Amino acid sequence: MKKDTILARAGRHEAEFHGAINPPVYHVSTIAFPTVAAFEEAARNRFSGVYYGRYGQPTSLALEEAVAALDGGYRAVAVPSGLAAIVTGLLAFVRPGDHVLVTDAVYGPTRETCNTLLRDMGVETTYFDPLIGADIGELIRPNTRLVYLESPGSLTFEVQDVPTIAAAARGRGLRVLMDNTWATPYYFRPLEHGVDVAILAATKYIGGHSDLMLGLVVATEEAYGPVKAASARLGYAPAPDDCYLALRGLRTLGVRLARHQANALEVASWLRRRPEVAEVLYPALPGAPGHELWARDFSGASGLFSVVFRPCPEGAVEAFLDGLTHFSIGVSWGGYESLALRVHPERLRTASFRPFPGPVVRFHIGLEDPDDLIADLEQGLARLGRVAARAGPSGRSAVEEAPS
Ligand SMILES: *Cc1c(COP(=O)(O)O)cnc(C)c1O
Secondary structure (H helix, E strand, C coil), rough: CCCHHHHHHCCHHHHHHHHCCCCCCCCCCCCCCCCCCHHHHHHHCCCCCEEEHHHHHHHHHHHHHHHHHHHHHEEEEEEEEEHHHHHHHHHCCCCCCCEEEEEEECCCCHHHHHHHHHHHCCEEEECCCCHHHHHHHHHHHCCEHHHHHHHECCCCCCCCCCCHHHHHHHHHHCCEEEEEECCCCHHHCCCHHHCCCEECCCCCCCCCCCCCCCCEEEEEEHHHHHHHHHHHHHCCCHHHHHHHHHHHHCCCCCHHHHHHHHHHHHHHHHCCCCCEEEEEEEHHHHHCCCCHHHHHCCCCCCEEEEEEEEECCCHHHHHHHHHHEEEEEECCCCCCCCCEEECCCCHHCCCCCCCCCCEEEEEEECCCHHHHHHHHHHHHHHHHHHHHHHCCHHHHHHHHHCCC
């Protein structure tokens, strides 16, 4: 089946639900069994059937089945948030005394998890330049257990050479994990590029409507056992309502992503032509950093990118952002609506710092008409220009004459 057919078809079991197309929401803890033998049989198969609410119910099982099919994985595990998926993936494989390699462009809370939870259990983290490629081999120690990738990187959108890094790591017996929230399995299938465990914040594009929290871990057959065991031991039970909404969101993922991509390309191209902008970090844009690798490995792009402004005076970017009509200010992304957020990637990096000439703003381009978004941004840039003008000749010249 092609991916759009998988989106429409996978995980559907109408015959089990009186013909209902979508599996209903099951609010369950106890599952009642008619006999001791039936109970014991269900307990033995608690990871694949319905035994107790915490291990899964028909709605979460349907969602897991559909996402595993889309990602080409053996099975998927649903957990209550994207961060829970990250913690599950890491704890599935590390033991005290281990060492892990993590991309320096990793999602901030993943870094926090490594720097606290993993550190406290005696696991050491080394961050590496996301563009390291085959040189990852030089960082592998006898106790290195896994390599953790995220491509494109959070906030800065470096595209990683996933097949090369994964091959080098697997050749040395390491597990390879990847956060694939940006592309989703609709545009990139990590397991086909040498990754063992793909991590998804379903909160983002799979939910697609900014109204649920959910994570998914998709694993190869070899990696599935430890992943499911870790999620069970952590006690993670995803909310049935959120599983229902995520499965419903998944059905329209393809059409939504195509529009996010088209709108984002239009807005990003417009922004790149503006004199206030130094650089647009959107791998789908020809000429942008990472474009060649992205074009080689990905079949599309989602609607999230960052813009590096030229140097501008204090308050100018705030004036730009505060008056926007169609862009909300807030974290998370992947819903139908546009967002804009001042971000500070330089505060997180420890292994591959790259100074930016001016402030960085991350945009999520939603499903609005791009003409309205661009008009809104144009007014915002006029506000930015007025603040720069008020700041006097030095402020103004900084906006107009900064080197690129
Ligand atoms: C948001 C996000 C997560 C975490 O997802 P939550 O559901 O918010 O916990 C993980 N990875 C990336 C890349 C994200 O952007």
